[in-house]
Amino acid sequence: MTKVFTIDELKSVINMKDVVESVDRTFKGLAEGVVINPTKVTLDLGENAPYPPYDGFFNAMPAYIGYQDVAGIKWVGGILGERKKAGLPFISGMILLANPRLGTFKAVMDGAYITNLRTGAQTAVALKHIYKGRKSLNVGLYGAGMQGHTQTAAIAEVFDIDKLYVYDVYTPAAEKFQQDMKDVVKGEIIVCDAPEQVPEDVDAIITVTQAKDSFLKAEWIRPGTVVFPMGSYKEIxxxxxxxxxxxxxxxxxxxxxxxxxxxxxxxxxxxAESITTTIGELAADMYDLGDVSEKKILCIPIGTGAMDVAAAEIAYQRMIAKGMGTDFNITGE
Structure with missing residues (x-):
């Protein structure tokens, strides 16, 4: 039997703290070789290709998590076009979990919620291992949408945020973000009027926009800053x-x-030789960046299915323990 879970069931059993801890453990597993993660496969639905004209994409992201002994895949996409006109969120996705020994499919659940949590968690975990021992940070954020919120929530699980500078091309979105996150950020949230104001006094710069132009200038980046270009397009x-x-x-x-x-x-x-190290190697103490106070660091977590599958397995076990989900005999096995 395959269990199918609702989004409300999923949200009731897993939160940002859980996902930050899961992402940290899974990065370590990647470096240690107990987590297997092929590169994702993209179906271009008009994001870059001229056909079909839907201004979007889907990614297939499989993984095996050895420390949980679970296999799975996330099928996730970002669609503008008609989806945006319908007032739906940019991201939609589903996660399928399987027993790797029997090849039976044990669970189906929403993938967008976990995607949003783990994308923020990746940044928080990377910062944790880059800024070893730090308790607080100043953060610069481009983009005040869903990812702006979850990036901030994740970092706040690991650090006190003294100052957060936020810029969005749509100023009301940045102002709403300021109100939404005032109880999450211990320090001050400053809404910036221009993009060049964001990097003035920060330890980390995060771009989570849908911009298709390289708006983040090299001349704005000072030593002692980690830059995270997280958007789907080339923002830097x-x-x-x-x-x-x-x-x-x-x-x-x-x-x-x-x-x-x-x-x-x-x-x-x-x-490949240009890449210094991986987040996993930092998490597993296989590499040390040393004193980064005078270094310009670029950190690119593209996103791996392993993070989604590992978090989904935690949610699955908790939902099963609570008697949640609906049985479907999809395969007839």
């Missing part, structure tokens, strides 16, 4: 990458073939 100038003192990624293969570094990798200006 190539010089931000080329002038970095260290490049940290979640998955080397993915980081070179999509996202911020893709064009440089395609041109042969960035290779």
């Amino acid at each position: 100038e190539d010089e931000v990458i080329l002038q970095s003192d260290a490049i940290v990624v979640d998955h080397v293969g993915q980081a070179l073939h999509r996202g911020a570094m893709k064009s440089l990798a395609d041109a042969g200006k960035i290779t």
Whole structure:
């Protein structure tokens, strides 16, 4: 039997703290070799390709989590176009869990909620291992949408945020964010009028926008700053990458073939040898960046299915323990 869970059941059993802890453990597993994560496969539905004209994409993201002994896949997409006109969120997705020994499918659940939590958690965990021992940070944030909220919530699980500078092309969104997150951020939230104001006094810069132009300038980045280009498009100038003192990624293969570094990798200006280390190696104490106070660090967590599958397995076990879910004999086995 396959259990199908509702979004309300899922939300009732797992939160940001759970996912931050899960992501940390799963990054460590990636470095240790007990987590298997192939590169994601993208179905372009008009995000970059001229056909079909739906201004979106879907990613297939499989993984095996050895420390949980679970296999799974997330099928997740971001659609603008008609979905945006319908007033629906940008991200939609589902997660399928399987017993790797029998090949039986044991669970189906929403993937968008876990995606939003774990994307924020990736940043928080990376910062935890880059800024070892730090208790507080100043943060600069581009984009005040769902990801802006979850990035902030995740970082607040690990650090006290003294100051958070937020910029959004739609100022009311930034102002709403300021109100929404006032009880999450212990310090001050400053709404910026111009993009160049964000990096003035921060330890981390996070871009979670739908911008298709490279708006983040290399000249704005001071030493002692970690830059996270998290959006689907290229939000940072190539010089931000080329002038970095260290490049940290979640998955080397993915980081070179999509996202911020893709064009440089395609041109042969960035290779696997250009990457300093992975978040997993930092989490497993296999690499130490040392004193980063005078370094410009680029950190690119493209996103791996392992993070989603591991979090989904935690939720699955808790929902089963509570008697949640509906049985479906989908395969007839």
